[in-house]
Structure formats: structure tokens, C-alpha cells
Amino acid sequence: MPLGIFSKCQPAPECGCLKQREVFMKTVGVVGLGDMGSGLAKNLIGNGFQTWGLDLSKDRMAQFEEMGGTPAHSPAEIGAQSDCVFVMVMNGDQAKSVILGSDGLVANMSPDGTIILTATIKPAEAQSIGRAMEGSGVHLIDSPVSGGFAGAQNGTLTMMAAADAAVLDANASVMNAVSATIHHVGTKAGDGQTMKACLQTLIGSIFSATFEASALAAKAGVPGGALLRVFSTSGAGCGVANTALEHIIDRQFEGTGSHISTMHKDLTISLELASNLGVPMHTASAAMQIFQAGKSKYPDGDNWVCTRVIEDIVGAQLHRNPEGST
Template identity: 45%
Template sequence: MHGKRRRFDGLRTARPGNAEGLACHSGSGADTGNRSALNKGTTMKNIGIIGLGNMGMGMAKNLTAKGFDVAGFDMNGEALESLARLGGKKCKDAAAVGAVSEVVFVMVVNAAQSTVVITGKNGLLETMKPGSIIVVTATIGSAAVKKLAAQAGERHVTVIDCPVSGGQKGAEAGALTLMASGRREDFDRCADVFAAIARNVNFVGAEVGQGQIVKACMQGLVGCIYSGMFEAMMLGVKAGVSAEVLFSVIGTSVANTPLFQGAIPAVMDRRFKGTGSNIVNTYKDLTITLALAEECGTPMMTTGTAKQFFQAGITKFPDEDNQCLIKVLEDIVGIEVKRGA
């Protein structure tokens, strides 16, 4: 993206091979062995996760805590060791995860990576049994998930389109919001699994791709909220009101949002990395939103402006989190939004 290095959530750009061993290994080093054929009448207990980044690791933590057997793969060897410490099974590739899982979450960052781990060499479809389920929690756009669902269907594997919201904190707390679409019977089969990772589980439609549409609409609004709140804070501080006063008043008003509560304290404390909201992901999501808007012939003027704001942010601060946007304004105005200023 514009010559800058991307930081992926979960699936890294390092070479494969960080996971040692034949297939999957638990924290105790025991081989998982082969699983029997799936029985649709039984509770799903064997869960896989591809992508153990900010979101995937939180999901894994909550699934293992609720008694599920979790197998995972990530290109980052440290993430695999963290999974093993949770009691999960570290696997050498996506195919190894698929071989021991009834449900697999794909929590990578984009359509290209989702395609590789599902349909590519050593991908999930090489080993997943008929009747098993792939839950695409990555935000990849409606067309991409429909194509993956069609390819999986040829192997009698179901795809549930299920983007998530809540960020790293929501994943760690088991408090995500899910927007799932696909066959209702498959959604119902995953009820206990979804309950382990989410506070709000929404079935948004019977057609794969509708979950991605809901997420695209939501992310357009998210981009606009970020843009507006950073502009408001910048104006107030420039005009002579402290950042703390602005935060206190807006934070108890009709304009308050969880995004405001999360981002503005980080801005005031000058924390722009490691807060679980990397600008690369939000920019990618806004690109998906505006592509859908163009396809539908729907004007989104405010969202379009927000995307340009994020473009400026990702150009100047490609490895930072969403709140780095305020530094774009600070460079123009000549002041900083911080405590005690």
C-alpha cells in the first residue's frame, strides 16, 4: 500500500515453518490424533483459529476458558507459543488446523490472506471434513466472501460470513459484536461457540455476504466519527480550552461514543502504537465501504472525506493506530492535544 509495509492482524509476512512438529501440538506436546467424522447433532467442541493477532488471541483465550479444544496457526512463532500456554494446540499450517477442527475462524486482515489460508496450498479445504464450518471473521468485502463460500461448498464445507466489531479489548473480554450471515442451521450449530467470544451475536441474513455489507456500513460511520472527534478536539484546544475539559464535557454528552472514550485518552497521553486499532485495518475497511457505495450508486460524501483523512494518516504514520490522525491536524495547526497543555 503506497510502498509502505503492512502490519497484519494474525497472519504475518514471515516465512512458514515457525510451528514445529508434524501437525498440531498441545502445550503438553501431545499429538491431537485424527478426529472422527462430524455429527451435526453434537456440540461443536473442536475449534480452530487462523490468525492469532490482537483479535484472534483474545478469541482463543475465551474459547479455551469455556472448555473448547482450540487449535491455531499463525506465521508468528511467539503467537503459537502463547496459544500453547493457554492450553491450545499449535499447528504448522492451516491444513493442520482444519484436520482437527469442526469450526475454524479465519481472523486475518484481508481477502488475499483469507483466500490463501482457505483455498491455497496447505489451506483449510485440503483437510476439513464435509459438514464442517469456516467462519470468516475478517473484513474482506461481500464479493470475496461469496467466492470463498462457493469454493468451500464444492468440498461440502460451509462458510459463515461473520465480521466482528469490538477491537482488541472486546476480543479479550469475550464481548465482541458479531454480524453473521449464511445458512441459519449452520449459524445455530455454532451458537455455543459464538457465545464464548461475543456479547452481541446478530444473524443479519441468510445470504453469505450480508455480514460484510453490514460491516462496511458500520465502518463508514466509524471513519466519520474518528474524523469528527479529532477535528473537534483540535479546534477546542487551539481556541484555548484544555483537552481534559473537552474530554470531560463531550464524554458525558450526546456526542460521546466508545470510540471517543478509547481514542481521546490515548491522544492526550500521546500513545499512538499498541492500542489495538492499527490505521492500516481501518483504511482497508473504508476502501471496502466506498467500493460498495460505488457499486450501489450511493453517495457517501462524508465517508469519502474521512477516507482521505485516513490516507493522510497512513502515509505519514503507517505503523501507528487510528488516533495518529490527530497528528496530521497538529502538524497543520502547530499545537498538540495533550494533558496539561
């Protein structure tokens, strides 16, 4: 099967589509039930999969159980109970511990089980995990995702999946439960993370340009609603910029499901990869400094809070409607 793109479809039973080749309903696990992982769990449960879950937060575990999930007490328990496990943790060290630890997934999953690494980590870390799993009989799909909180909750994520085609084929229904589009971007561990690093340089740069444009408009007295209408219907309009601007003009800087620490981490990964490969990254480096400023001043904020740093400097704020209007 060549590398390519697979979209959701509803084929007849005889269709050979990637989506319809599983002959039994898998039991699925999710390690990490935060903004993204809770969305994975929600859609797996909604698609009829028995779903085990694990998170360090008692509140998240309670919410997971309320939506119909089965709580686990360790990665080992999830591994022993699941045919396929999503790993949606924050960084590479956590991923290695969950997957490779003595109480981890690989040591407790049955042969032919599959781990889907949806967390965004360094490509080299994913490669290391892949090497360590060789000979275990457990498969790894290196598949970071894009689509943010809304995509996770709505089951419309884009997956950048790297694994043998047969492994993707065997886990198609599970992956389709949480995504709208699956891109087959490679066959080796690390291929998915490399694609995600490239993507995040673009997304981070669009975000930072939107933050600066918003502060410029605020200082110039341009109403936020008008700015959004123009941006969203122009050649520059895109989901990334539109979403950022919506949150900025409505002054929603926390609790939107896009914590600033995540993009800060992702840009760190992108810039490290670029440094290792000798690739200059002028725009992404500038974006990183904007996110560093936002994270330093407003550590509890979401991505859009970077705008407040610039607004604080210029002494103006961008609102949807002009001051005094309704």
C-alpha cells in the same frame, strides 16, 4: 428462524435457546493470532474448547501456546483437527488462500465442519469464497466482528453473522465464547461483509470528526480532560468517540490494538462498495483522506495518530491536563 439478534443467556437445560443446542464440545481452530485473533483464542480456551492456532509470527505462536492453545503448522492441519475454524486474517487474498488453497481448510475439514469468516474483506470476495465452497459439505458463516481489541480480548465482540439458521444454531456455543451479541444479518456469504462495510463508514467518520475536534480544542487551549468530560456526557458521546479521545489526550498513538492500516483497509472496502452501487459517500470519503494522511506520515501508528497530522499543521497538542499541571 427469522433474522434477528441473539444475546448471551444462561438458560435451564431444557431451554431451546440458540446457546444450548450443541451436544458435544467442539474442537476449534483460529487462523490469524494478531490483536483480534489472539482474543478469539484466549476466550475459546477460557471456555474449555480445545483450540488449535496458526500465525506467521513465531512470537504470536509462542504466546498462543503459553495460554494453552495447540500450535498448528498449516491450515491443512487445523482443518483436519477442527470442527470449526475462525479465519481472522487481514485481507481477501489471505482468506481465499487459507480457506480454498490446496493446503487449505476446505480440502481438509470433515463434512459438516464450519468456517467462521471473522476477517473483514470485500463482500464480493466473501461471495466468491461461498460459491467455491458449494458442494464441499463444509459450512461458511460470514461474520465480521465489531468491538476492536478490547472486545476481542474480553469476549464481548458483536458478530454480524450470515448463514442458514441451522448452521448458526450448530455453532452457537463457539460463537458465544467470543461475543456478547450475535446479529443474524443474512443467509448468504457477503451479507455479513456488506453490513460491516456500512458500519465502518459510520465508525470511520466518527473517528475523523473526533480527530478534528481534538485538534481544534488543542489550538483553542481547551484541556483534553475537560473536552472528554463534555463529549462523553453529551448527545455526541459514544464508545467510538470516547475511546479515540481517551487515547488522544493520553498521547497513546501506538500499541493500543487498533492499527491504522485496518481502518484504512475497511474504509477502502466501504468506498468501493459504494462506488459499485452508485452511492455518494461525502463524509466517509473525507474520513478516508484523514486516515490516508495518518497512514502516510505515521505508518506504525494506531487510528488516533491521525490527530497528530492535524496537530502538526496547527502547532498544538491536546493533553489530558493543561501544560504545567499534574
